[in-house]
Amino acid sequence: MTTVHIPFLQTGTLAVGGRLLGEDDRSVQSHADRPSSLTKGHRACQGCAEALAARWVMDTAVEAADEKLIVANATGCLEVFSTLYPESAWKPPWIHSLFANAAAVATGIAASLHAQGRDDIRVLAQGGDGGTVDIGLAAVSGMFERNDDVLYVCYDNQGYMNTGVQRSSATPASARTATTPAVGRQPGAPQGQGKSMPKIAMAHEIPYVATATVADLRDLEAKVRTAMSIHGARYLHVLVPCPLGWGASSAESIKLSRAAVQSGIFPVIEARAGELTDVQPIRQRMDVEEYLRPQARFAHLFKPGGEDALERWRAMADANIRRYDLMGERS
Amino acid sequence: MRQVRIHGRGGQGVVTAAEMLARAGFLAGHEAQAIPSFGSERTGAPVVAYCRFADAPLRTREPVLHPDVVLVQDPTLLGPAQPFSGLATHGLVIVNTNADAPTVRAEAGVDDANATVITIPAMSITMTHLGKPKPAAAMLAAYAAATDDITLDAVKQVFRDRFPGRVGEANALAADEAFAYVRAELAGSGGGGGLAAAATRGD
Amino acid sequence: MREVLEGSQAVARTVARCRPGVVCAYPISPQTHIVEALSVMARTGELADCEYVNVESEFSAMSVSIGSSAAGSRTYTATASQGLLYMTEAVFNAAGMGLPIVMTVANRAIGAPINIWNDQSDALALRDSGWLQLYAADNQEAADLHVIAFAVAEELGMPAMVCMDGFVLTHASDVVELAEADEIDAFLPPYRPQQVLDVEHPTTIGTMAGPESFTETKYLQHLRFLDATEVIERWSLKFREAFGREAGCLVSRYDPDTLERDHAAPPAAAEDIAVIGMGSVIGTLQAALAPMQAEGDHVRLIGIQSFRPFPEKALREALGDCRDVLVIDRALELGAGGVLTGNVGRALAGTRSRIHSVIAGLGGRPILEASLRDVIRRTRAGDVGRLEFLDLKEGGVPVPPVGATEVAR
Numbered sequence: 001m002t003t004v005h006i007p008f009l010q011t012g013t014l015a016v017g018g019r020l021l022g023e024d025d026r027s028v029q030s031h032a033d034r035p036s037s038l039t040k041g042h043r044a045c046q047g048c049a050e051a052l053a054a055r056w057v058m059d060t061a062v063e064a065a066d067e068k069l070i071v072a073n074a075t076g077c078l079e080v081f082s083t084l085y086p087e088s089a090w091k092p093p094w095i096h097s098l099f100a101n102a103a104a105v106a107t108g109i110a111a112s113l114h115a116q117g118r119d120d121i122r123v124l125a126q127g128g129d130g131g132t133v134d135i136g137l138a139a140v141s142g143m144f145e146r147n148d149d150v151l152y153v154c155y156d157n158q159g160y161m162n163t164g165v166q167r168s169s170a171t172p173a174s175a176r177t178a179t180t181p182a183v184g185r186q187p188g189a190p191q192g193q194g195k196s197m198p199k200i201a202m203a204h205e206i207p208y209v210a211t212a213t214v215a216d217l218r219d220l221e222a223k224v225r226t227a228m229s230i231h232g233a234r235y236l237h238v239l240v241p242c243p244l245g246w247g248a249s250s251a252e253s254i255k256l257s258r259a260a261v262q263s264g265i266f267p268v269i270e271a272r273a274g275e276l277t278d279v280q281p282i283r284q285r286m287d288v289e290e291y292l293r294p295q296a297r298f299a300h301l302f303k304p305g306g307e308d309a310l311e312r313w314r315a316m317a318d319a320n321i322r323r324y325d326l327m328g329e330r331s
Numbered sequence: 332m333r334q335v336r337i338h339g340r341g342g343q344g345v346v347t348a349a350e351m352l353a354r355a356g357f358l359a360g361h362e363a364q365a366i367p368s369f370g371s372e373r374t375g376a377p378v379v380a381y382c383r384f385a386d387a388p389l390r391t392r393e394p395v396l397h398p399d400v401v402l403v404q405d406p407t408l409l410g411p412a413q414p415f416s417g418l419a420t421h422g423l424v425i426v427n428t429n430a431d432a433p434t435v436r437a438e439a440g441v442d443d444a445n446a447t448v449i450t451i452p453a454m455s456i457t458m459t460h461l462g463k464p465k466p467a468a469a470m471l472a473a474y475a476a477a478t479d480d481i482t483l484d485a486v487k488q489v490f491r492d493r494f495p496g497r498v499g500e501a502n503a504l505a506a507d508e509a510f511a512y513v514r515a516e517l518a519g520s521g522g523g524g525g526l527a528a529a530a531t532r533g534d
Numbered sequence: 535m536r537e538v539l540e541g542s543q544a545v546a547r548t549v550a551r552c553r554p555g556v557v558c559a560y561p562i563s564p565q566t567h568i569v570e571a572l573s574v575m576a577r578t579g580e581l582a583d584c585e586y587v588n589v590e591s592e593f594s595a596m597s598v599s600i601g602s603s604a605a606g607s608r609t610y611t612a613t614a615s616q617g618l619l620y621m622t623e624a625v626f627n628a629a630g631m632g633l634p635i636v637m638t639v640a641n642r643a644i645g646a647p648i649n650i651w652n653d654q655s656d657a658l659a660l661r662d663s664g665w666l667q668l669y670a671a672d673n674q675e676a677a678d679l680h681v682i683a684f685a686v687a688e689e690l691g692m693p694a695m696v697c698m699d700g701f702v703l704t705h706a707s708d709v710v711e712l713a714e715a716d717e718i719d720a721f722l723p724p725y726r727p728q729q730v731l732d733v734e735h736p737t738t739i740g741t742m743a744g745p746e747s748f749t750e751t752k753y754l755q756h757l758r759f760l761d762a763t764e765v766i767e768r769w770s771l772k773f774r775e776a777f778g779r780e781a782g783c784l785v786s787r788y789d790p791d792t793l794e795r796d797h798a799a800p801p802a803a804a805e806d807i808a809v810i811g812m813g814s815v816i817g818t819l820q821a822a823l824a825p826m827q828a829e830g831d832h833v834r835l836i837g838i839q840s841f842r843p844f845p846e847k848a849l850r851e852a853l854g855d856c857r858d859v860l861v862i863d864r865a866l867e868l869g870a871g872g873v874l875t876g877n878v879g880r881a882l883a884g885t886r887s888r889i890h891s892v893i894a895g896l897g898g899r900p901i902l903e904a905s906l907r908d909v910i911r912r913t914r915a916g917d918v919g920r921l922e923f924l925d926l927k928e929g930g931v932p933v934p935p936v937g938a939t940e941v942a943r
Contacts, residue, residue, distance in 0.1 A: 068733045072601060084742050084744065085742060095600075097624065101600070107589075107598050108602035109602065111602050112601065112607035112609075113605060114585055115556055121733055138593075141590065142590035350707045354538045364706065364708050366705075367701070367706070390818070391822075392706070393902055
């Protein structure tokens with residue numbers, strides 16, 4: 001299907017299941033016989049956006065691969081909540097090896113399938129931001145550089161939530177974590193420039209890079225579908241709010257995702273061979289406060305002394321809007 | 332058992348020379364072993380490799396400490412590398428150089444009067460035929476000319492097997508010339524004057 | 535066909551004839567010649583239906599191997615030293631998941647100080663990783679052990695390291711006779727994975743195991759290791775019958791007179807001194823002991839071929855009534871003694887054997903025949919204690935002859 005935005009302008013959501021659409025345009029999830037690749041009964045927290053995203057990603061990929069999909073999973077929340085022996089919530093063949101090696105394990109699976117002449121079977125690797133942006137970066141970069149036939153999906157909840165909310169290199173500036181407490185002269189995570197994994201992926205000039213959020217699940221599904229239509233190394237970066245780690249209500253994961261996009265904090269993009277090819281424009285511009293305020297990890301920004309940090313957030317949003325033309329001013 | 336030590340510099344094919352020597356020895360009907368003195372040497376650094384022949388299987392992994400034969404692929408090593416250290420009595424020394432044997436004796440301190448020293452311009456022979464400073468085939472052919480341990484044909488064959496085509500043939504030509512050179516010098520030495528030029532015993 | 539081959543080439547050709555589906559490695563001295571040769575064979579088609587994957591680290595080399603083995607391919611890799619340590623987490627993981635990967639370890643010292651030369655500290659540091667560890671005494675064994683390793687690993691569902699002394703074996707050329715491709719085809723069953731990522735029959739591999747099941751999982755791994763001794767012996771016997779030469783046993787015995795390998799050699803006698811070695815030092819011991827045998831000095835040579843599983847029973851049988859046991863150890867357990875010695879000690883606990891640990895050949899120090907004879911004679915004279923460092927330079931030691939030490943250059 002195409003990625004044209006359907007003008008369903010119900011208040012507050014684009015995540016409509018699609019039963020009002022024609023049969024061909026409906027989402028995988030709107031069908032009674034959806035694969036349910038990540039099936040019920042797993043142990044994810046209430047409001048876990050990673051579980052929601054993984055379900056949509058996996059079901060779409062399974063359907064796109066004609067049910068011939070093998071999954072390699074990094075250590076992390078997703079692995080722990082889905083596969084505590086003797087149970088497994090995964091329907092596709094699925095392997096977990098280590099924290100840092102999901103991309104390399106997936107390369108091995110792809111190499112084996114190629115040697116066996118089974119190029120019809122597709123390979124997907126997935127991990128959190130820790131297993132992707134931090135400890136697993138070398139393996140991910142190696143997989144990109146070789147252009148191995150693997151779709152790598154990073155579910156970015158911006159920290160080591162599995163181990164109790166410590167800082168990762170994907171933790172945004174100022175965020176309070178267990179290892180960057182909101183005390184001292186510069187409370188929260190250091191005010192660095194951060195590490196943009198989508199940009200790193202683009203620098204490898206792999207065939208396809210995209211970002212998505214759970215605020216627009218149809219967009220997420222479309223991007224998985226696009227990625228699965230391509231061979232070679234592909235990268236999908238999904239922002240997944242973590243109610244526990246972000247200090248937010250379990251009911252607000254979707255809303256926070258949307259605020260991240262509509263404030264300009266999280267650009268939703270597509271790139272091919274290193275070139276930016278599509279940007280999701282901001283529909284209703286939000287102030288960064290609408291994104292930050294509901295999250296307890298940023299509470300100190302709204303106390304006396306937090307003004308500078310808040311200004312930096314606004315500057316970051318403005319920079320993204322300029323860089324990616326998120327307001328559609330250049331087109 | 333025959334024990335050989337080869338001295339040269341990184342890039343001159345010293346390790347290959349030892350392996351080729353082992354192969355030539357094997358073709359001559361011996362059990363054979365080649366042990367490079369492995370290092371992290373870069374191009375130009377002194378390199379040593381060892382080779383043994385025997386009629387029973389070779390088991391030891393010890394470096395050659397008391398060589399019967401020493402091949403020196405680079406004359407600049409005569410002083411610093413002590414190439415004749417541990418040389419067995421009545422040992423054979425073959426040096427790639429344009430100098431004559433007495434000069435080599437003096438420079439390298441070959442004090443064993445019973446040692447045989449043979450000199451051969453292996454590098455210039457090799458440059459003529461191969462165009463690269465890898466004089467292994469010429470050195471091994473000189474060795475073949477001086478002893479019965481290995482044959483010229485075996486030397487040529489192992490280089491042709493290892494480097495099929497032009498490089499193998501060029502090595503074979505270098506081997507032919509080196510072999511003829513040493514044989515001529517040895518034949519000439521019977522008359523008296525020639526011996527001093529290429530091969531000497533200290534007496 | 536008997537031929538002169540570099541050890542690395544012998545191993546690479548034999549591995550290729552075992553028909554791996556995936557070979558993945560990261561280069562490190564002294565393993566490089568093996569993987570270079572395999573990458574060439576994968577390109578030329580000599581190694582057919584095989585993917586050779588160049589990766590960015592040893593950690594990824596083992597991780598790719600995990601993926602390919604789990605996806606159903608016979609999988610091979612090779613490493614050494616720092617590389618083995620760099621992939622350690624994945625090494626344990628492969629064993630825990632029961633993936634029969636075969637890996638050559640070109641044994642090399644561990645830094646600091648950085649040292650590229652041979653000892654056995656690397657593989658021995660991973661003695662509890664759940665991998666089989668088979669040690670080659672020479673390049674013939676190094677090549678043959680890979681055939682046996684694939685057979686044993688795949689039957690057990692357990693990964694196997696074939697350990698060969700770096701440079702001393704990997705870079706040395708010897709007369710060898712390689713198993714031919716058709717012989718290996720007849721000997722080695724096709725790879726049938728015991729668990730596989732199969733889209734027709736999906737399975738979850740690598741789940742989390744909690745306190746209620748972890749002990750049992752490890753216990754099952756332990757039982758499998760106990761089974762391994764029988765499986766190794768059986769495949770070794772099959773190998774001897776198929777190829778007419780010995781390789782792959784638990785403990786290699788040597789004839790008391792000829793010093794040649796002989797599985798039927800009698801156990802050591804009470805008056806013998808037994809010398810236990812592992813890896814290439816056995817060859818040097820064979821040469822060193824020959825003049826002693828000629829003088830009527832009763833020294834028995836015993837080789838440890840399987841370090842994991844450690845063959846306690848087979849070792850006790852080979853040692854017989856022997857009282858003085860000298861272990862030549864190429865890895866040091868700091869503050870204690872040799873790593874191999876520690877295992878020998880556990881095997882001989884409760885016996886009256888006196889065990890002497892001789893640390894030798896660390897970081898590429900050549901092990902000299904004369905030094906071995908000296909320490910054996912001093913053991914006979916009762917002058918060797920529980921631990922000694924062979925050829926240790928303690929102030930004023932004369933500079934060894936050229937070739938006796940790398941440092942001399």
